[in-house]
Amino acid sequence: MDTVDAIVIGSGQGGVPFATTLAEQGKRVVLFERERFGGNCINWGCTPSKAFLAAAHAAGRASAAGVLGVNCRVTVDFPKVMERVREIRDRFARSTQSRIEAAGVEVVEAEASFTGQGHVQGGGRSFSAPVTVIDTGSSAALPPIPGLQETPYFTNHNIWELERCPERTLIIGGGFIALEIGQGLSRLGSEVHLLLRGNRVLASESPRVSAVLEEALQRDGIVLHRRTEAKRASPLAGNRVALALNNGETLEGDALLLATGRRPNTEALHVDRAGIELDERGHVRVNDHLESTRPGVYAFGEAAGQPAFTHVSWEDHRRLLATLAGQPRRRDDRVLAYAVFTEPQVGRAGLSPEQAAAKGIAVREGYMDIGNTNRAIEWGHGLGFFQLTVDAESDRIIGATLVGYETAELVHVLLDLIETGATASQLEPLQHIHPTYGEYLPSLAQAARQPE
Template identity: 30%
Template sequence: MDTYDVLVIGGGPGGYVAAIRAAQLGFSTACVDAFTRDGKPSLGGTCLNVGCIPSKAMLDSSEKFEMIAHEAADHGILVDGAKIDLSRMLGRKAGVVDKLTGGVAYLFKKNKIKSYHGYGKLLRREEGGWVVDAAGTEVKAKNVIVATGSNPRALPLAPFGGNIVENSGALEFTEVPRKLGVIGAGVIGVELGSVWRRLGAQVTVLEALPGFLMAADPAVSKEALKQFQKQGLEFHFSVNITAVEDTGSGVRVTYTEKDQSVTAEFDKLIVSIGRVPNTQGLGAQDVGLELDERGFVKIDDHYRTNLEGVYAIGDVVGGAMLAHKAEDEGVAAAEIIAGQAGHVNYGVIPWVIYTSPEIAWAGLTEQAAKDQGLNVRTGQFPFSANGRAMGHNDTRGFVKVVADAATDKVLGVHMVGPNVSEMIAEAVTLMEFGGSAEDLGRTVHAHPTLSEAVKEAAMGVGKQAIHI
């Protein structure tokens, strides 16, 4: 029986990063992962194969088409008859995925990580570690890291199949739907809705909650909603879905809105109402691995489960279901196993929505800070006053900085606008080290850059903004 210091169950962002870090720390390491794409084993999990990476590839392609077809003339570039080749667009997306998943396989080889393709199941604890069924082969590991991720949550009225799809199916349409329905106005729903709206679909988003992106700062969500509605996305809030029928040629959805019953017909329906922990085939009940009432693996502050030598990270433990959160937890868990002080600062994890305009935030909203009893000051700067944004012909949105009124410590930064997915990293770095708004405002930023909006917003906390 092969024996390892660390066995990781799951090869997504949390799992493969945990395996690589464990190997770097000198542990003999293996990873068992069941993900298959196009009938072949493919490391990288949902994120690389059917989630974060392919969706961003499609977002970029559709945004380029939107720019060429509808915005190039503003730059003095005249393009007549721009059209899409969807099969080629999907092929480019697949190529990006192939490169990245192949890169993970290369990193496993480089770091001498043994890879098993299939499910990993905890069998029993013996002297020296855990016996695990690794894709049909029994192996032993001193430490096991569970990183099995999550699966799309299905709507009971609308099981996936046919014309009703989740995120992966929404990235594989072979033709642009004429009418596209989206249930769920969260990150996935808005991103995928944006892709197909740009490519020509009429998109309707149905959301059960009374508002849009209610986890974001209200000023950001209000601005984002306004921009998406201007683009043609149709939103309905406080909706209760009462019936869903796949008719074969499309999908019929019946819902109530403001006490009125409405029936809508769509060619395709994307259901994006969240994700559920994936413990399929793990053997949790057989070995007594504790799960909470929602099915997430229970852990302590050091990623330890109730079973000695078994750790868990990523989506399967709950919290923010973000690939970068899982990655950092993977590093931390491996370092804790090595006796080091692995740590993740959950207070400054960035959230990003890759729409146009992009949305990004980290830390507390203004209201959340006030709810904690803090007195705050804020600064806000619009991209309409930023020279680089004018040059880009994209002046939508703003940057908002929330700081403690007593200490000037930055508590949160919230952005909606061009390229804010990249700009949020500066704010995260500052908050990681407990920086102040003045620190940020007095840091020299290159001119002209979009990031000057961050500097100006920070200066605005002390009412010292220059360009507004």
């Protein structure tokens, strides 16, 4: 058994900067990685999906350019698209490994688990440390569909290995992964069917968001099956699949993608041996400082039940570094922001009016249909809206939902205003550049003005 300064389990977007920072400070750090370097983001999430969508949205925009008087015939080289996706993914993974090794982190390429003494073992080695970090991410949660184990299916883990575009793709789910990959496949040539357990996509967002995205998806030819569940899955010849549905119908396809939620990768750690508790969903139970029920053992990102976004996990590493240095950081001390990279995009920061109401906060709302704005009319972007949430008592901006062209970029303006405690009255008189989408943010604040 070897004693080191820190142990990191997993090479995700929180664990890597934590390990390299300590190593560069002269600490002896050991990092365990059982699969690919870079974690979910680089290998199965952000990196491959956005490289994939770069091609898909280019094809989609070209196909839709007729309204501008530009008529395009789009030909998709699907194998080349996927080759590029994998090349970028692999390059980023290699870069992550090189970064770890260059910083002097000792790497053990093996599955890690805890012992009864709180040590971490794997690959025939055992270590102890005053600080241990669990950054093991999550995997696709599989729905309990009879026959599924005998039926070929994809998750976001292996969809990037596709070599040809499926003629018809069946997708179970209506969240971020289902919508992004579904719209991408549709724009690259597949007939896509989305099976929704409920009545709308992105059910965690406001009905306004769902309505805009559903219209966009249907314009792309995607078929939405509402309140639909698969009662049985069956394999067909040629790796095709069939789903028996709860409405008595059978839907056949060339590929099946499961996007029905995530589960934390904590089972193989055997944390119970070390007195580390998990919650009912398998996340490491942590306090406000990301420390588990065993002192000195911490968890980042999805493993800790944090919001499942790369930037949250990355911020977790800064939180822990600050905590270890005696500074007052907490697991939720930043405004939550995120985006959905469909087209139109969804950019979110802070609270929606519905979330504010659930917290008992009285709000004023500013709303604007972007289809009526100069930029949208000029560029042919009719779908979308801007919405601002303002605390009625303090006038502080506490949330924003932007749906439209590249709103994942634009929402940062409002995210920064929320973080700094800015008010709607401070935003309203500002001058923004014309003609842009950003020029309407002061007008949005004006729309949220207190009635006189």
